[in-house]
Amino acid sequence: MSEIILKTTGLTKTYGQQHAVNQVNMTVHRGDVYGLVGQNGAGKTTLIRLVTGLTLPNSGEIELMGAHTASDLQHVRSRLGSIVESPALYPNLTATQNLETYRLQRGILERDCVARMLALVGLAGAGKKRFKDFSLGMKQRLGLGLALMSNPDFLILDEPINGLDPTGIVEIRDLIKRLSSEGVTILISSHILTELAQVSTRYGFIHEGKLLLEVTDRELAERCRRASHITVDDAAHAATVLEGQLGLRDFKVVSATEIRIYDQALQPAELARALFEHGIFVSGLQQLGDNLEEFFTELIDPRNHQVA
Amino acid sequence: MFNIIRADLYRLSHGKVIYSTYALLFAGIAMGALFSEYPAPLVVTTQITLVIPFILAIIYAVCAPDFNTAAIKNALANGSPRTSLYAARLILSFLLSELLYLLGIAVNFAAELISPAPPEMAYVGSSATLLTSIATQSFMILAMVATGCAIIFISRRGVVCIAVFLALFFGVSIALSIISFAGVEWIVSYDFTYTMGRFAAQFGDLEQAELIRGLALGAFYLLASTALGVVLFRRSEIK
Structure with missing residues (x-):
């Protein structure tokens, strides 16, 4: 069994009476491209926010790269790269200035990594353009570049292909595949199942805050046959x-x-x-079923929740 | 923390807010000094309330963009300690605000030197008294910056800081002066502005008790707001 990068045990987050994340037990192994599948409002982003420390759980535990305690978790998060919800950068700064700000903040010594990241995400020609003038797809690309700046061991991408045109989707997909082949563990949340199906090696299906099922791509292929x-x-x-x-x-x-x-x-x-x-x-x-969508629809059908 | 300050300085140096804040204030001070009938030390110290909006602009420029743009997610999700983030923004706001204040004083003196119309009134205080007054006001500025930072980090919205300061510093002061409701010294605006103003007005014969009261008041706001800000920010949810 490969090393566990992320493991949650009984992770729960409530807002008032509503369980945004409910008793989630989730495991991501090193080298996985973990597809977190769920409808809008299913709890994907809240789960990611818990893992990235943007919000605190009501109960449950998070083990991230071997760390359990709050201070250790904070320390290992320096090995994370993430886009949570949407790329958040300074609108009045250019793409280059945004990445340079982040480089300084992270204490990354390589000055050329800014240009390298812009080239990697296909924005080499847009370095002098202000972030506020970017299209949604360009913002997604820049957000991805920012997430990759510090060569993360674990990349968390929340809906990374939102707003991308078909060419952009293919490029990001290829980039994810390449990063995976280089050993980066990746967690991608999306409700666009056909895209996830092309890159994921493991899946977690979340619905109404509960993780209904965790399967490998082979198991899923078997089930979807x-x-x-x-x-x-x-x-x-x-x-x-x-x-x-x-x-x-x-x-x-x-x-x-x-x-x-x-x-x-x-x-x-x-x-x-x-x-x-x-x-x-x-x-x-x-x-x-014969595809992921049908499988997912079947899975979240209230009559079938006992499947997990 | 040093890296965060470096990054913030880079960000601010590539924006317009800091430059325009400094330029506007210095222009205003210079114009005032050129044509004022009062001597520079008196102008400087009594102008303290006019500096407040500019300090507010600095606090906003340093602390608010991360929350307004949600860019704070990037730092937090990548393991930057919340306390370090808070401390870095607080220290940078301190430094830029004090620089603004001290440069403002320098501009004021410089403008008076080249003024075509020398002030009609003579300065009667000593240099030591002037320095004490400036030091005390500097400390009060620290307290104000700490309070402003705390408001932004607790509310996670820059506009709240502006609204609170406008309401307290100006709204309450105006209301108090209108209704002549003397003796309500616990209100933040009254404390800051009234105490600062009193230092200025009386710097010629600054009383020890006034000084101690002002410093104690500043220390209270500085420590209380910072402690509250750090504790609440460490537990807050980042959208």
């Missing part, structure tokens, strides 16, 4: 029929009465009829 989920009276017998009589090999016996069939050679209705003809009673048949 298009399949016919059938409920029968005898799954073992049904498996024999599927393989021997119907020639289907790609299926999984989930329980004594449930089978998940990934082989799409037969339509669901044909499948039910074929099984019935071989003496197997099919009491339920369900088509399972």
Whole structure:
């Protein structure tokens, strides 16, 4: 098991009577690109604000790069890079001046890192432009440059592709992949699931403040795979029929009465009829999702909360 | 903390607020000194209330932008201790405000030297008395800066500081003078302005008790506001 970069235990934050984050147990390992998935208002940003120390939890613990105590957490946060909610920089300063201010504040000695960061995020030609005159996409890029200034071990990005045009999205995606390949652990929150699906190696699904599920990309791919989920009276017998009589090999016996069939050679209705003809009673048949959105929609359905 | 001060100086040096604040005040002082019938020391010390808005501008320029733009998130999320951030802004505000005050005095004297119309009144105080008065007022400025910083760090909004100062320093003073409600010395505006004004008016024969009272009052505001500001800011939620 790889080193744990972030672990929260029973993390809770309430505002009045409302639980913004409710008993969240979350684990990010070194090298992960952790996709934090949730609707608007699900608690993603509050969770990130707790991790970055912008707000204090009501209860629960945060372990960040091995640190537990408040003073240790503060110390290790110097190894973080983050964009929380939206990039916050000084509007009347230029891009270069903003990064230089931050360089001085962080005590970063390399003077050329400002120019390097501007080039890295595709703003080499906009260094003399004031932040207030930037488009939303350019602001996002500059925010990312600022987050990367101190070569962080752990990068936390809250909705990093908001406002980016398609080219910008591709560039940021490539940058995230490159940083990941260089060993930077990344936590990305987003509600744009198709984008997360292209970079994440691990996912956390949050809804109404609760972390419903944590899975690796492989586990998620397995769960999202298009399949016919059938409920029968005898799954073992049904498996024999599927393989021997119907020639289907790609299926999984989930329980004594449930089978998940990934082989799409037969339509669901044909499948039910074929099984019935071989003496197997099919009491339920369900088509399972084929993409992250459907999986997520299914997951946050109140009737399915017991999944986690 | 040193890095934060360096970064803030860089930020301020690339903005217009500090330059225009200094320029406006010095221009005002110079114009006043050129045509005033009073000698420079008297003008300087009695002008203290006129300096207050400019000091307020400095406090605002140093402390408020981080909250107005939410840029304070960048520092805090990357492990800058809140106490260091607070201390850095407080120290920088102190330095820039005192510089403003002392340079203001220098401008005043310089303007009087080149004034075509020498003051009609003669200065009767001693240099020692003048220096004591200036030192006391400098200390009162520190107290005012500490109070202003505390208001911004507690409210996390620059505009609150301006509103509070305007209301207390000017609104209450005006109201007090209108209704002649003497004896309500606990009000911050009355304490600062009244005490400073009294130092100025009486610097010729500054009483020990006045001096001690002023210093004690300044020390109270400085320590109380700083302690409260640090404690509340350390626990506050950053939007």
